[in-house]
Amino acid sequence: MSELTLAKANTIIEIALAKAAEQKFKPLAVVVLDAGGHTIALQRQDGAPFMRHEVAAGKAFGAIAMGSSSRALGQAAIERPHFFQGLAGVSGGRIIPVPGGVLIRDASGAAVGSVGISGDTSDNDEAAAVAGIEAAGFTAGV
Amino acid sequence: MSELTLAKANTIIEIALAKAAEQKFKPLAVVVLDAGGHTIALQRQDGAPFMRHEVAAGKAFGAIAMGSSSRALGQAAIERPHFFQGLAGVSGGRIIPVPGGVLIRDASGAAVGSVGISGDTSDNDEAAAVAGIEAAGFTAGV
Amino acid sequence: MSELTLAKANTIIEIALAKAAEQKFKPLAVVVLDAGGHTIALQRQDGAPFMRHEVAAGKAFGAIAMGSSSRALGQAAIERPHFFQGLAGVSGGRIIPVPGGVLIRDASGAAVGSVGISGDTSDNDEAAAVAGIEAAGFTAGV
Amino acid sequence: MSELTLAKANTIIEIALAKAAEQKFKPLAVVVLDAGGHTIALQRQDGAPFMRHEVAAGKAFGAIAMGSSSRALGQAAIERPHFFQGLAGVSGGRIIPVPGGVLIRDASGAAVGSVGISGDTSDNDEAAAVAGIEAAGFTAGV
Numbered sequence: 236m237s238e239l240t241l242a243k244a245n246t247i248i249e250i251a252l253a254k255a256a257e258q259k260f261k262p263l264a265v266v267v268l269d270a271g272g273h274t275i276a277l278q279r280q281d282g283a284p285f286m287r288h289e290v291a292a293g294k295a296f297g298a299i300a301m302g303s304s305s306r307a308l309g310q311a312a313i314e315r316p317h318f319f320q321g322l323a324g325v326s327g328g329r330i331i332p333v334p335g336g337v338l339i340r341d342a343s344g345a346a347v348g349s350v351g352i353s354g355d356t357s358d359n360d361e362a363a364a365v366a367g368i369e370a371a372g373f374t375a376g377v
Numbered sequence: 378m379s380e381l382t383l384a385k386a387n388t389i390i391e392i393a394l395a396k397a398a399e400q401k402f403k404p405l406a407v408v409v410l411d412a413g414g415h416t417i418a419l420q421r422q423d424g425a426p427f428m429r430h431e432v433a434a435g436k437a438f439g440a441i442a443m444g445s446s447s448r449a450l451g452q453a454a455i456e457r458p459h460f461f462q463g464l465a466g467v468s469g470g471r472i473i474p475v476p477g478g479v480l481i482r483d484a485s486g487a488a489v490g491s492v493g494i495s496g497d498t499s500d501n502d503e504a505a506a507v508a509g510i511e512a513a514g515f516t517a518g519v
Numbered sequence: 520m521s522e523l524t525l526a527k528a529n530t531i532i533e534i535a536l537a538k539a540a541e542q543k544f545k546p547l548a549v550v551v552l553d554a555g556g557h558t559i560a561l562q563r564q565d566g567a568p569f570m571r572h573e574v575a576a577g578k579a580f581g582a583i584a585m586g587s588s589s590r591a592l593g594q595a596a597i598e599r600p601h602f603f604q605g606l607a608g609v610s611g612g613r614i615i616p617v618p619g620g621v622l623i624r625d626a627s628g629a630a631v632g633s634v635g636i637s638g639d640t641s642d643n644d645e646a647a648a649v650a651g652i653e654a655a656g657f658t659a660g661v
Numbered sequence: 662m663s664e665l666t667l668a669k670a671n672t673i674i675e676i677a678l679a680k681a682a683e684q685k686f687k688p689l690a691v692v693v694l695d696a697g698g699h700t701i702a703l704q705r706q707d708g709a710p711f712m713r714h715e716v717a718a719g720k721a722f723g724a725i726a727m728g729s730s731s732r733a734l735g736q737a738a739i740e741r742p743h744f745f746q747g748l749a750g751v752s753g754g755r756i757i758p759v760p761g762g763v764l765i766r767d768a769s770g771a772a773v774g775s776v777g778i779s780g781d782t783s784d785n786d787e788a789a790a791v792a793g794i795e796a797a798g799f800t801a802g803v
Contacts, residue, residue, distance in 0.1 A: 240707050273711035277703040281666050284444030284488070285414065285699035286468060293467040312459035319459055328466025332459050382565050413697015415569035419561040423524050427557035469753075568728030568772070569698065570752060577751040596743035603743055612750025616743050 237341050239269060239348040243371045244276040247339075247350055251367030252280065255355070260363065263354035264288035267339075268295045270347050280354070287353045294336030294360075295351025296329045302346060304377045305336030306361065335360030338376030339368050346376065379483055381411060381490040385513045386418040389481075389492055393509030394422065397497070405496035405505065406430035409481075410437045412489050422496070429495045436478030436502075437493025438471045444488060446519050447478030448503065477502030480518030481510050488518065521625050523553060523632040527655045528560040531623075531634055535651030536564065539639070544647065547638035548572035551623075552579045554631050564638070571637045578620030578644075579635025580613045586630060588661045589620030590645065619644030622660030623652050630660065663767055665695060665774045669797045670702040673765075673776055677793030678706065681781070689780035689789065690714035693765075694721045696773050706780070713779050720762030720786075721777025722755045728772060730803045731762030732787065761786030764802030765794050772802065 244267040262280040264287035294305040309332040312319035334357035352360040365375040386409035404422035406429035436447040451474040454461035476499035494502040507517040528551040546567035578589040593616040596603035618641035636644040649659040670693035688706035690713035720731040735758040738745035760783035778786040
């Protein structure tokens with residue numbers, strides 16, 4: 236069994252930032268949320284503007300709150316903007332529907348949390364999240 | 378090194394309003410925020426409706442919070458409205474994505490604050506902000 | 520007739536800060552609101568923590584919104600805490616009921632705006648506000 | 662000069678949690694904010710209920726926003742409950758006025774950020790924050 240402990244959340248962030256450094260991404264904010272959508276760990280790199288962690292959190296929150304990646308939510312928002320508008324309202328404005336919010340799935344497939352990253356392109360943000368999740372022994376739900 | 382002091386913020390506003398007077402802009406509200414998005418100084422001219430300084434603050438806040446001008450945020454909002462809708466939510470409804478919010482950069486290129494102006498056309502608002510920023514010895518990030 | 524113009528609001532702030540400098544007050548935030556409770560001008564001195572202008576605004580807003588100084592509102596809050604609790608709610612949490620929020624009255628006695636100051640002791644904050652109001656040709660409502 | 666980088670914020674959290682482990686404190690949440698009150702890093706230990714990091718953030722936010730420790734804010738709240746009720750409102754309900762929110766001061770005495778900790782007694786929370794701040798080469802403002 237693999238629980239999403241603080242130690243694992245820290246590993247996710249560490250590896251995501253290592254990948255970002257290797258690929259010369261811009262400064263990132265990385266957030267890891269638990270299954271209830273509550274923050275376990277967060278790091279914002281030097282030079283990342285202060286709204287970046289709110290954006291990262293909005294991607295991660297949407298993912299775990301709705302049970303699908305923020306990429307999928309973004310597609311839904313494009314296809315049905317009135318749905319996302321309603322969702323923005325009932326969530327209290329806590330969801331950012333663009334790639335970079337990825338589900339953390341355990342071996343049984345259950346979503347035990349999510350990662351949100353913001354700072355570089357949405358695709359790069361997402362790639363860093365996937366790297367971190369997999370390095371910690373989970374499966375990434377994109 | 379040039380810090381964004383109150384004296385410099387007052388200079389930015391003074392010169393922005395002088396340019397506006399010279400070019401016969403409509404009454405403006407001008408706000409200067411620090412690097413954390415908190416107000417240093419604000420002036421709203423006689424005849425500017427009372428929401429003008431909130432609009433000016435929304436332009437300035439978006440710029441410093443996201444590290445890019447409100448002009449750039451506006452372009453992003455047009456291209457990806459679902460992203461901006463999410464951003465509006467996580468920011469608590471504090472961002473106005475139209476030109477007139479300009480970053481204040483120091484000699485090292487760091488964003489030390491932002492200026493937001495509202496009252497005339499967005500392009501004129503932005504031009505007044507740039508004039509003020511440059512007169513105070515900073516570089517304008519448009 | 521003396522309207523509360525931006526020029527007069529700037530004079531109020533200038534004189535309030537001059538008095539503060541003369542008496543070696545701690546760094547202040549000074550806000551001037553119009554009769555509708557909307558900001559005309561604001562200055563936060565170097566070294567004043569970032570919540571100071573919100574506190575100053577809360578004093579000024581309470582004064583003009585209720586038609587009495589924040590000192591009088593504070594006395595009411597002490598005597599009838601349930602009343603202030605309700606007032607905090609209906610105002611949207613915008614009122615700070617301690618001295619330093621002073622009405623700006625014109626020659627006819629009408630409240631044309633208010634000043635709020637925060638940073639030193641409440642009594643000193645109020646004294647600076649009174650000095651600014653009187654220097655601009657108005658009567659201070661304490 | 663010592664800036665409050667992400668690396669230093671991580672050190673603060675690491676040492677605070679090491680002290681907590683050594684003294685067998687209950688599970689903690691630790692938050693480090695920058696000078697603008699924005700999160701740089703956050704860790705919530707396994708077993709800490711999910712509101713803990715909001716409490717930690719409320720202590721840290723109050724400290725940096727008002728320029729005094731959350732211990733001092735708590736004393737003010739006890740002496741003048743109507744002032745704190747107003748402050749709660751203008752801050753948008755973001756301040757927790759009990760010990761555990763400590764200013765991070767650099768060599769010049771300037772507040773460059775704050776730490777908030779919640780999970781054990783308020784005094785122990787504060788002691789862990791002080792340990793972390795000092796280990797990172799800063800002075801703790803209690």
